[in-house]
Amino acid sequence: MGEVLVVTSGKGGVGKTTTTANIGTGLSLLGKKVVLIDTDIGLRNLDVVLGLENRIVYDLVDVIEGACRTKQALIKDKRFDGLYLLPAAQTRDKSAVNPEQMLNLCEELKEEYDYILIDCPAGIEQGFKNAIAGADKAIVVTTPEVSAVRDADRIIGLLEANEVRAPKLIVNRVRPDMVKRGDMMSINDIIDILAIDLVGVVPDDENIIVSTNRGEPAVADNKSLAGQAYRNITKRIMGEDIPLLDLESSQGFISKVKRIFKL
Amino acid sequence: MELNSVTLKGTPNGLVIIIREDSNFAEVLSELEEKILSAGQFFRGASMNVLYRGKFINKNQENQILSMLIEKSGAQIKSFGREPEKMDVGTDNMKTTGYKTHMNSLFFKGIEEGPCKFIRGTVRSGSLIKSDGNVVIIGDVNPGAEIKALGNIIVMGVVRGIVHAGADGNKAAVIVAMKLKPVQLRIADIITRAPDEPDIEYEEKSAEMAYVKDGYIIIDKIH
Numbered sequence: 080m081g082e083v084l085v086v087t088s089g090k091g092g093v094g095k096t097t098t099t100a101n102i103g104t105g106l107s108l109l110g111k112k113v114v115l116i117d118t119d120i121g122l123r124n125l126d127v128v129l130g131l132e133n134r135i136v137y138d139l140v141d142v143i144e145g146a147c148r149t150k151q152a153l154i155k156d157k158r159f160d161g162l163y164l165l166p167a168a169q170t171r172d173k174s175a176v177n178p179e180q181m182l183n184l185c186e187e188l189k190e191e192y193d194y195i196l197i198d199c200p201a202g203i204e205q206g207f208k209n210a211i212a213g214a215d216k217a218i219v220v221t222t223p224e225v226s227a228v229r230d231a232d233r234i235i236g237l238l239e240a241n242e243v244r245a246p247k248l249i250v251n252r253v254r255p256d257m258v259k260r261g262d263m264m265s266i267n268d269i270i271d272i273l274a275i276d277l278v279g280v281v282p283d284d285e286n287i288i289v290s291t292n293r294g295e296p297a298v299a300d301n302k303s304l305a306g307q308a309y310r311n312i313t314k315r316i317m318g319e320d321i322p323l324l325d326l327e328s329s330q331g332f333i334s335k336v337k338r339i340f341k342l
Numbered sequence: 343m344e345l346n347s348v349t350l351k352g353t354p355n356g357l358v359i360i361i362r363e364d365s366n367f368a369e370v371l372s373e374l375e376e377k378i379l380s381a382g383q384f385f386r387g388a389s390m391n392v393l394y395r396g397k398f399i400n401k402n403q404e405n406q407i408l409s410m411l412i413e414k415s416g417a418q419i420k421s422f423g424r425e426p427e428k429m430d431v432g433t434d435n436m437k438t439t440g441y442k443t444h445m446n447s448l449f450f451k452g453i454e455e456g457p458c459k460f461i462r463g464t465v466r467s468g469s470l471i472k473s474d475g476n477v478v479i480i481g482d483v484n485p486g487a488e489i490k491a492l493g494n495i496i497v498m499g500v501v502r503g504i505v506h507a508g509a510d511g512n513k514a515a516v517i518v519a520m521k522l523k524p525v526q527l528r529i530a531d532i533i534t535r536a537p538d539e540p541d542i543e544y545e546e547k548s549a550e551m552a553y554v555k556d557g558y559i560i561i562d563k564i565h
Contacts, residue, residue, distance in 0.1 A: 229467055232484050236466030272484055272502070274464050 081112075081189040084196050084316070085214035085243070091201030094281070095253040097291055099198040100128045101306070102218075105297040105313030107162035108252070111193040114153065116165045116184075118210040119200035120175055123167035130294020131156060131164050140168035140175045142184065149187060159182035163192070173205040178212035185213025203237060208259030211238065217246035218316075223253055223264040232273055243290065246277035249312060254283045255326040278318045281305050282326050348373045358425065359407075363397050363469035370397070371406060378414045388414035391564050395423040413449075449511035449530075450474065450492035458493075465489065465503070485525060494518070504528070507552075517552040518564065527559055534559045 086099045096119075103115040117125035120140065126132045137152035142165065149165075156162040168175065188195050199210035211217065217238050231248075238246050250266055257263035266280055284305035290297040293321040297306040298313070304324070312319045347365030351358040361370055376383065392411065399407075406421045450456070457475030465471055465479055467486025476493035487503035489495055495507045497519035506528035508515030513530040526535045532554060552561045 221377075229486055233486060236469050239466075271500075272482075273480065342345040 081192045082184045082194055083189060083213050083215045084194065084218055085211050086196060086218045086220060087198050087199035087207065087234055087238075088220040088227070089201065089203065089234040090265070093220050093227050095125045095201075095220050096198050097287060098126050098220050098249060098251065099125060099196050099220070100234045101296045101298040102308040102313055102316065103162060103196045103248060104159055105193075105298040105309050106194050106316070107156070107159040109313060109317065110300065110335045111191065112191070113159045113194045113196065114163045114165060114188050114192045116197045117150075117167040118197055119165045120206065121169065121170050121172045122200065125198045126164060126166045127155065128291045128294060129164055129296065131166070135166045138166045138168040141170050143176050143180045144313055148237070149184070167260070169266045174198070176209050179207050181209045181212040207237070211241055211243055211248070214243050215245045218249055220251055221273075222251050223268065223269060226262070227297065228264065228269055228272055235273060248273060249279050249281065250277070251281045251284040252338050253280055253326065264291065275338065278315050279304065279308060279311075280323055280326065281308040282324070296339075322341060348377065350439060356393070356420075358395040359392065361394055361396035361399070367399060367403050369374075371410065374407065375410055375414055376508055378411065379381060387420040389420055391420050392422045395425040448509065451512070452476070453508070453515050455491045456493055464499070467503075491515075513554045518548050518549055521559055522550045522552060529554050529559055532557065532559055
């Protein structure tokens, strides 16, 4: 019996889709059978980030409406064994699906796959309600900005109201240098307000933009710091106890040299 | 004592008190009290509008009558004021001008002892906690959350959102929190907001209390 995780944030542009793609890929690299569901109907992106856009034949709405079997719509990623994508429809909108249908779909997929990751659209309307309907657990993504934290807080409240208990937090796009200068909220500031468990911190990394544009998840790139952060998050989701990345020390050559000379 | 300085009259809309033009106020008050008391349980639990006509009385005297009515009758007084001079037949003449000015005397009186709502956990952005009594939050109140209580508000955590105590006008209501860092504080009809300067980080060991003094909201440590 698998587990359904919804990746959500409230605010747009904080990295839900990137996070879903990377955690999904990470889990498949560790030998799990994973389905990623894009519930952002009308504004689908997950397929692009995964580089699977050109292989879409059927989508989520086709499955819900019974135009195809679930298996037919699942796109198998050839690079990563055990990774499947159920893309969103692009020519419809959020009202094409209702929460009950999503719940049934999740129940069906749970039978066969270890993890079902749901990429939630921004906002708190129909799309959000659909996305969380079948979820057992939630991962809340935020960035160290007041507006993103505010929206995350709202989302956590809504998750709790919908019986999705104890969501986990990912703080994305952290810039240690700015935090150090006091120009950015620190992880502790964020946890103070949101009061939920932290599952990972992802540093701001230019490589992420390159990798999402190319459709190659950063988690598979051993040189990427953000990729390392996602690999750790993946392991924590599977229950391993891994310490947080020391972002301070892994900033570059100069700081490494400084560290060696204890400057 | 001359009888009948005051006559009570029931109408479909509520109660009308007719005060005789040449009566003196002390007499009016005592006689009214007597009449209310003699009605026994009649008014208890009822909800009504009250108007008066006849002798002109000042605001202070109006307040005295009103508080006596609230206290002795046991009824919920929805409005109180002078009856409009012209009575438009068929219209709701209970919407008197006196209503607004007397709202302040009609507030919730349970801040010493009254109903209380307990909330366990953090109150997050977007949630509105409303109570007809006092509220105790065991957790934080986050930005974007709103607490509205007719009585006191006690927060066993940090207040970062909007809290409104004594929401129907009771200025004696207080707001207590382990740390007060609200967007806005409201007590009765007084609103204050946080200063624009970035807040000074200070380690406050004891809880803080906001209360009304001379028409301003004051925040102080609990001694």
